[in-house]
Structure formats: C-alpha cells, structure tokens
Amino acid sequence: xxxxGRQVYxxxxxxxLLVVGLGLAACGGETNETPVASGDNDSTVxxxxxxxxxxxxxxxxxxxxxxxxxHFFAPFTSQYGEQLEELLSYSFFAEDAEAxxxxxxxxxxxxxxxxxxxxxxxxxxxxxxxxxxxxxxxxAGIQADFAQMGQFNGQQYFIxxxxxxxxxxxxxxxxxxxxxxxxxxxxxxYAGHVVLxxxxxxxxxxxxxxxxxxxWNTTPEDDERIKQKLLELKPNxxxxxxxxxxxxxxxxxxxxxxxxxxxxxxxxxxxxxGFDVTYVQPEEGRLGWVCGFxxxxxxxxxxxxxxxxxAAIAPESMAAFANEYWYGSANLDAIxxxxxxxxxxxxxxxxxxxxxxxxxxxxxxxxxxxxxxxLWDEVKASP
Amino acid sequence: xxxxxxVLILMSPSVLFLGLLFLLPLGLMALFSFRAGSFxxxxxxxxxxxxxxxxxxxxxxxxxxxxxVLSLWVSLxxxxxxxxxxxxxxxxxxxxKFTLLSLIIVPxxxxxxxxxxxxxxxxxxxxxxxxxxxxxxxxVDSPLLLYSADAVVITLVYVWxxxxxxxxxxxxxxIDRSLLDAAADLGCSxxxxxxxxxxxxxxxxxxxxxxxxxxxTVGEYVxxxxxxxxxxxxxxxxxLDQFLRALNWPMGALLSLVMLVVVLLPLIFLGRFxxxxxxxxx
Numbered sequence: 001x002x003x004x005g006r007q008v009y010x011x012x013x014x015x016x017l018l019v020v021g022l023g024l025a026a027c028g029g030e031t032n033e034t035p036v037a038s039g040d041n042d043s044t045v046x047x048x049x050x051x052x053x054x055x056x057x058x059x060x061x062x063x064x065x066x067x068x069x070x071h072f073f074a075p076f077t078s079q080y081g082e083q084l085e086e087l088l089s090y091s092f093f094a095e096d097a098e099a100x101x102x103x104x105x106x107x108x109x110x111x112x113x114x115x116x117x118x119x120x121x122x123x124x125x126x127x128x129x130x131x132x133x134x135x136x137x138x139x140a141g142i143q144a145d146f147a148q149m150g151q152f153n154g155q156q157y158f159i160x161x162x163x164x165x166x167x168x169x170x171x172x173x174x175x176x177x178x179x180x181x182x183x184x185x186x187x188x189x190y191a192g193h194v195v196l197x198x199x200x201x202x203x204x205x206x207x208x209x210x211x212x213x214x215x216w217n218t219t220p221e222d223d224e225r226i227k228q229k230l231l232e233l234k235p236n237x238x239x240x241x242x243x244x245x246x247x248x249x250x251x252x253x254x255x256x257x258x259x260x261x262x263x264x265x266x267x268x269x270x271x272x273x274g275f276d277v278t279y280v281q282p283e284e285g286r287l288g289w290v291c292g293f294x295x296x297x298x299x300x301x302x303x304x305x306x307x308x309x310x311a312a313i314a315p316e317s318m319a320a321f322a323n324e325y326w327y328g329s330a331n332l333d334a335i336x337x338x339x340x341x342x343x344x345x346x347x348x349x350x351x352x353x354x355x356x357x358x359x360x361x362x363x364x365x366x367x368x369x370x371x372x373x374x375l376w377d378e379v380k381a382s383p
Numbered sequence: 384x385x386x387x388x389x390v391l392i393l394m395s396p397s398v399l400f401l402g403l404l405f406l407l408p409l410g411l412m413a414l415f416s417f418r419a420g421s422f423x424x425x426x427x428x429x430x431x432x433x434x435x436x437x438x439x440x441x442x443x444x445x446x447x448x449x450x451x452v453l454s455l456w457v458s459l460x461x462x463x464x465x466x467x468x469x470x471x472x473x474x475x476x477x478x479x480k481f482t483l484l485s486l487i488i489v490p491x492x493x494x495x496x497x498x499x500x501x502x503x504x505x506x507x508x509x510x511x512x513x514x515x516x517x518x519x520x521x522x523v524d525s526p527l528l529l530y531s532a533d534a535v536v537i538t539l540v541y542v543w544x545x546x547x548x549x550x551x552x553x554x555x556x557x558i559d560r561s562l563l564d565a566a567a568d569l570g571c572s573x574x575x576x577x578x579x580x581x582x583x584x585x586x587x588x589x590x591x592x593x594x595x596x597x598x599x600t601v602g603e604y605v606x607x608x609x610x611x612x613x614x615x616x617x618x619x620x621x622x623l624d625q626f627l628r629a630l631n632w633p634m635g636a637l638l639s640l641v642m643l644v645v646v647l648l649p650l651i652f653l654g655r656f657x658x659x660x661x662x663x664x665x
Binding site: 095097098100101104105125199200234237238239240242253254255370373374376377378380381382383 | 421422423440442443445446449507508509529530608611612613614616620621624625627628629630631
C-alpha cells in the first residue's frame, strides 16, 4: 500500500510539473491575451455605415455614458435613439490608472476618457491616434488653452471635454475657523477631522503648494520635504477616502470637517442635502483638472466615433452635464445654456483664466508618476 | 485491492484544476516579480532590482511585520472567543446543538461588505456603542473606535468567529466522552478534566482554526480600507496600490510572494499537528 501511495504521488507530481511547465512556457514571454471587445456582436443595424459590425467600445468614467445619460450626447442620442445599445458598449473605470493599465494590456477601446496628467503617457505609449478636428463641427467653440493641452508633437490627440476643480469641502458649522490656505490642513485645530483622498498625485500637489513649491517642478530634495510634510499631516487625519461615494457621504456625518480633495459635484450634492458646506478657494488656488476624449490607436469605426465626439462637444450636451455635475465645459458656447447660479459660483465662464486662477494638473512623465505613487505609499505604510 | 487506474483518474481533475488555476497563476506571479516592468518592452526584461528595493525598504518590511502581528492578535482573540462557543455547543447544547450551530453560521451568509460596514455604524461617533456610552454618562471622543487598528481587529474577529468555531467544534465532538468519565473516576475536578483531557485533544482543531484566520487576515485590505483609517493600513493595501495605481506589477507580485512565504512558515511548522478534516468541519 505504501508503495502505491508513493506511486500515485509521484505520477501526480509529474503531471503538476508538466502542466505548470507548459503553462509557463506558453504564457511566460507574451503580452497579455487578445484584445476584447465587450458587448454583443448581434448587429441588425443597417442604417449606420460602419466599417465593422461591432459596437463602439468606450472606456469611460461611470456617470458619463450615453445610455444612462443621453442628454450628455444630445445630437447623437436623438439621431440614433433606439440603436444606442447596439452601437455603444461601455467599459467603466474608477481611476485613470485603471484605464491606462487596461489599454496597455491590449484592451481595444475606440474611445477613452482620461484626465490631462495622463495624456502624455497615452501618446508616448502609442495608445491613441491623432484627431482630425476639421471633422468636428463644434470644435470652434472649444477653449483655446484646453485645446492646446491636448496637442502633442503638433497634432491634436485629445479633445478636452470636462474640467473642474479639486479643493477642500468644509463643514462651516463644525470647523472653529475656515481654512484659507492648503497649509491650514496641518493646523492642529482640525486634528482628527481631515479626510484625504487616497491619491499620490493629488496629495503630492497640495503638500507642495503648502510648502510654497511648484508641484510640477520639484527636485529630489523637495520630494523628501514633501514626504516629511505629509507624514506630519497623518495625526490630523480621520481616514482616507478611495471611493468617490465616500466623498459624498463623509461630509454629511459629524466627524469629517474637511474633505480633501472633493470635486465640485460633491459640493453640489452636500449643499443640496441642506448641510452648511463651503468649497474653499485657498490662497494658493484650487487644483484644476481637465479631462478629454482620445481615439484608440486601433479604432475601426472612425466615422461613428467622430459623430459621437461631435455630439459630445455640442453646446447642449456640454450644458447638460455642467448642470448635472457642476463641472465646467470646455466648449465656451455652452455657457449661456448652463444655470446661472452654477456659472457664477464655479466661475465657469472664466475658463480662459483657469490656468491663472487654479493650479492646473500638468502632464506627468512615467517617472514622475511612479515617484508620486511610491512616495504616497511610503507615507501610508509608515506608522 | 485498490484499483490504481481508477484512483488516478479520480484524482486527475483536481490535480488539473489545482495545477491550472492555482499553481500556474502563482508561478506566473512569482515570475512577474522578476520582471522589470508591467507592460511593453520592460516586461520582457528580467531583473532582481525589485528584490533589492524591497530589501532596502524598511518601511515596507515593518508594515509587513505590523500586519503579521495584527493578524496574530486577530487569530488569538478569535480563537479565545470561538472556543467557549464551540465548547458550549459540543458539551452543553444537547438537542439544540445543530440548531445553534446553524445560527452561528447564518451571519456568514450575509455579504462580507455589509458586515464590515455595519461595524462602521456601530463604532462611529454617532453609532450604537457611542450612544450607549453616552447614556451611561461617559463623554465620547469622536470618532470613538472607528478608523483605527482597533476597529480592524474588532471587525475581523467578528467576521471570523463563526469560521473558527467550526473546526474547534469538530475537534471537541471527536473527543470520546468516556475519557472524561475516566478522568472523573480518577479524581479529576471538572477544571482538571478540561485542561488535561479536553483541551489537549482539541488542540489540533484550535490550531486549524487559528491558521484558518491567520492566513487570509495577513493579506486583508478591504477591512483596513473601510474602517482602518491611517493607522489601520496593512500590507494588502499597499499591494493593491502597487497593482492598481502604481501599475508596478512586479513590485506588487514581490510583496505578495513575500507575504506568502511569511505565512507559509507557521503553516508548515504547525501543519504537522493539524488534521485536515477539522478544517473542513467534517
């Protein structure tokens, strides 16, 4: 019996090795699996002139899809009404890093919607193709500064779409004193009541600003200073927030007095729920971001993509999401269509001065990106 | 006489399953820790630089250490809480035994996330615990226990107690009651009978339960992320960050491997004392 047991064991062990060896040999050096186009292939559409039968694959933040929010792409959805589900398929991501990783792993996306600090990286990796802006009838309304940001090597790679701020969301009824500078976050009177976004890029930027540095022009010595400064902030922290719904929910409790970095839609929400909140304008300036669309390098249904993009930057579409999320629209023609209250409060009609009024996120190199994430991880890991 | 061919055929699906879906991914991940980068050209270059980086990074090592220590505490508390429950079920429950056992297991059917979030409600500054303490007359510090390493420990202990009560219960069930009669005949008090007969015989189940909690807890990241705050961060959170945000898969793979090794050591050492049947609750 003993002998038999050993025999079984040996044979099975050999099978193990064989399987593992084959697997490693096969998968070891290759890049990841074949690109996946999600969504069904059942296309009974004959009205649309597509060069392929498959739906457009759009890599998008959740809350921006044409199926759930048709008014954000008004001309497109009114033209293709019932066929939307067949023409479009969405893959949602929650963070820029997720979208970038997906595309680098070979995911086929016709459209992708990253934010500007990543734009350079997409271009460097050859993930997006140049956009022919003459095919976009609404292009003229796009704010010049933003359009400039989407240009690399003399070609337009990204169409700016939404822009906004990142700033402190403060419960005025709970704080003894309103903060008016990023450096105030370190003030002891807020100890235990500050909530930070779990993002290396964002925290690096606000700490640099608190130290009086330019976040995108730092030296390795500055990195060390920023790290030390962030470590000093830890005693003031209540917790980190990772999921954006937490940024909506935390200010409604009593423990989180200051939520950093909230976008203005969180402010809109908490304000509408009846809480006393304010969206601070620190003396160094709020942080600013711009996000936009890029066309995937291997996109096939280019005609349809341009129609979608043109609809996205149409004034009525832009105004729709501005009214919904209080975000800025890159198309200046949309301003008259947005709620006046929102325009005033968020200074949405002053998009041209955004670069002066805010500290706009700049495109990062891969090295800068790594540094920021690693620095933040070290801060988090320290006791 | 056992039909060898039949045994081999019966075993091969599980061997294939384990090989393909467990060992192979593990091997690929181990391979990844030697790669220079996550994508493109960097991916095909092999290097030990990440290992050097980790060995020089005391912050990460200490975080790993803290995570292991926290897991040890969670396992200890869980076993200490689960043992009396299992003991009661086995020796005192009588006819109600399996009903009560089911009652203990039922919370495990509720979504894990929901159970963790419920602790957020209990431990928060307006939560059940705080209200109770205020009613008793204490002034409560906000946010009380929430967003701390303590909250992580409490939540994890709560989540794991049903899973640990099972192997201990099984081990206790297996104890021949006549041994206890014999102990009484020989003049042992109840307590002595417990410490000299019941406890030693149930130790394999206790160890099984201990490891059952310890191993997954070291890699926890959900509970620390939800209730841990800045102090409750564990190595799992950093591994997640390395994979998802830093896009530094080699580093993430490395940290996972190191964690695996750290966890395997007690398993191998204590494994001699465990009966696998106890883990399955058979």
